[in-house]
Amino acid sequence: MIQKSITAVALVMIAISCTAQQESQNDTIPEVTPQTTAENMDYNVQKSDAEWREQLTEEQYRVLREAGTERAGTGEYNLHFEEGVYTCAGCGTELFDSDSKFNAHCGWPSFDKEIEEGKIIERLDKSYGMIRTEIVCANCGGHLGHVFDDGPTSTGLRYCVNSASLGFEAEDDSESESESEEE
Numbered sequence: 001m002i003q004k005s006i007t008a009v010a011l012v013m014i015a016i017s018c019t020a021q022q023e024s025q026n027d028t029i030p031e032v033t034p035q036t037t038a039e040n041m042d043y044n045v046q047k048s049d050a051e052w053r054e055q056l057t058e059e060q061y062r063v064l065r066e067a068g069t070e071r072a073g074t075g076e077y078n079l080h081f082e083e084g085v086y087t088c089a090g091c092g093t094e095l096f097d098s099d100s101k102f103n104a105h106c107g108w109p110s111f112d113k114e115i116e117e118g119k120i121i122e123r124l125d126k127s128y129g130m131i132r133t134e135i136v137c138a139n140c141g142g143h144l145g146h147v148f149d150d151g152p153t154s155t156g157l158r159y160c161v162n163s164a165s166l167g168f169e170a171e172d173d174s175e176s177e178s179e180s181e182e183e
């Protein structure tokens, strides 16, 4: 019991230290509440709530469609450093290249840029008493996480993403295989 609550406190502390120092200057980014994340926009992918629930796991639904956050350090791709492309778990759009991934030691997969401009939409998120920049998939509106301007690389950005929002396609290093795929 004690061990468990210590772990919980530690996780909360990590989460706070990961996000609390962010002061957003992004006054130009439109504000939304997490509840409206997936609505009110003309996304290419339009599905009913029932369809999303059918397609996604419970955790994916909670994160992607309800702007939830997975517990730090629990996600499949937190410490995942294979070569390949990370996709949106909602619609399959390619979002991040593994080259842009780095270990931010905060418990969530972190990237320093999107794979291509326009794949990700940013919005002002004032939930939980913090001012943060939410990131959503531009194709389906699925909540991905947040982007912060404290990145350690040349972009200065840290896209902090839930593993539950992501899929992964390993880089195919066998040319014969990729050729046969195109047939």
Ligand SMILES: [Zn+2]
Binding pocket: 088, 089, 090, 091, 092, 093, 137, 138, 139, 140, 141, 142
């Ligand atoms: Zn998507």
